[in-house]
Amino acid sequence: MIKNILVLGSIAGQTKQRVRAFQELGYQVDTVSDTALNHAPGINYQPTLLDRARNKLGFPADKFQINKQLLNKISKEHFDLLWVEKCLCLKPSTLKALKKLQPNLVLIWYSGDDMFARHNQSAYFRKSLPRYDLVVTTKSYNCNTNELPTLGAKRVCFVDKGFDKIMHAPVVVSEDDKEKLGAKVGFIGTYEAARARSVLYLAKHGIPVRIWGNGWKEFARTHPHPKLHVENKPIYDDNYQKAICATEINLCFLRKLNRDLQTDRTMEIPACGAFMLAERTEEHQRLFVEDKEAVFFDSNNDAELLAKVQYYLARGNERLVIARAGYKRCYRDDYTHEHRLRDVLKKLEAYD
Structure with missing residues (x-):
């Protein structure tokens, strides 16, 4: 029976949400962070040229001595489960040593990225994959026999994305919040060419769009437009929550580089x-009823996107009804991280 869990990941980032979920489920949780505890990409962290080179070669630096930290912890304390969140510098030799120290230790890999895509991998990850008791992915196609199993993954299970009940909840926004963070139409996310094309299309047709995220600086420089408000920085935690709540239409683009079907x-x-x-x-259509709990558009159809934006900007009451229904669906079908993690552990028991 699993009682004590050691979580390895970016504790300053999304990993903290699943740590909180494990705790809500009643588990004893300890953590090791593979980033600084105030890690905020685009604000206080940028990879160096050496970092980029090492990552491209597949041998990222172990800047926080993760391998040593894990060996030290496992040698002194008992854990039932090591939950690893996309730590690409974790070495297969370390996993082997951990199992020698605690033979019954369960090893689970979790990532919200497309781990079959080479740019998301490292040599350490590829060599370590067969050592995990379970590989958890939010990319359904990663379970296909011609994807992660071909890299040596013994068991691959898919779970939908989840949300944090504290960080992702309705919040009352002030007029000051609306001015600083809100928008008629907003998007929060990293630059990608298809996304840039769509927001520029909206701007050229008179729609004001506010953009938060990394990688937009060059686009903003080469495609200035009075209707485009590119912040040139990401947004996190409380401000992320407020920005969503202060925006009339929140665009949800998918990452083509990660072959996203949900995000x-x-x-x-x-x-x-x-x-x-x-x-x-x-x-998306499985998770939310179209035009009832969320509204959708075809990825390559900017004209449909524009038509939907124009329609719903003019119909605040309809937006409110759909938003409320989407919120209710999140809880009715339990899209929380707690439910996702409970589902993973049930699947693990089924394998046993």
Whole structure:
């Protein structure tokens, strides 16, 4: 029976949400962070040229001595489960040594990224994959026999994205919040060419769009437009929550580089009680009833996107009804991290 869990991941980032969920489920949780505890990409962290080179070669630096920290902890304390969140510098030799120290230790890998894509991998990850008792992915296609299993994964299970009940909840926003963080139409996320094309299309047709996220600086420089408000920085935690709640239409673009069929914002926007306009996929349509709990558009159809934006900007009451229904769906079908983690552990028991 699993009681004590050691979580390895970016505790300053999304990992803290699942740590809190494990604790809510009644588990004793300890953590090891593979980033600084105030880690905020785009604000206080940028990878160096050496970092980029090492990552591209597949041998990222162990800047926080993760391998040593784990060996030290496991040698002194008992854990039933090591939950690893996309720590690409964790070495297979370390996993082997951990199992020698505690033979019954369960090893689970979790990532919200497409781990079959080479840019998300490392040599350490590929060599370690067969050592995990379970590999958890939020990318359904990673379970296909021609994907992660070909890299040596013994058991791969898919779970939908989830949301944090504290960080992703409706919040009252002040007029000051609306001015600093809100928008008629907003998008929070990293630059990608398809996303840039769509927001520029909206701007050229008179729609004001506010953008938060990394990687937009060059686009803003080469495509200035009075209707585009590119912040050139990401947004996190409380301000992220407020920005969603202060925005009339929250765009939910999917990451083509990761072959997304759903994303974190898929759950987080409706969980905040906000209106979501997202790319149409089978997974989105399974999670939310189209035009009732969320509104969708085809990825390559900017004209449809524009038409939906124009329609719902003019119909605040309809937006509110849909936003409320999306919020209710999040809780009715339990899209929380607690439910996702409970589901993973049930699947683990079934394998046993």
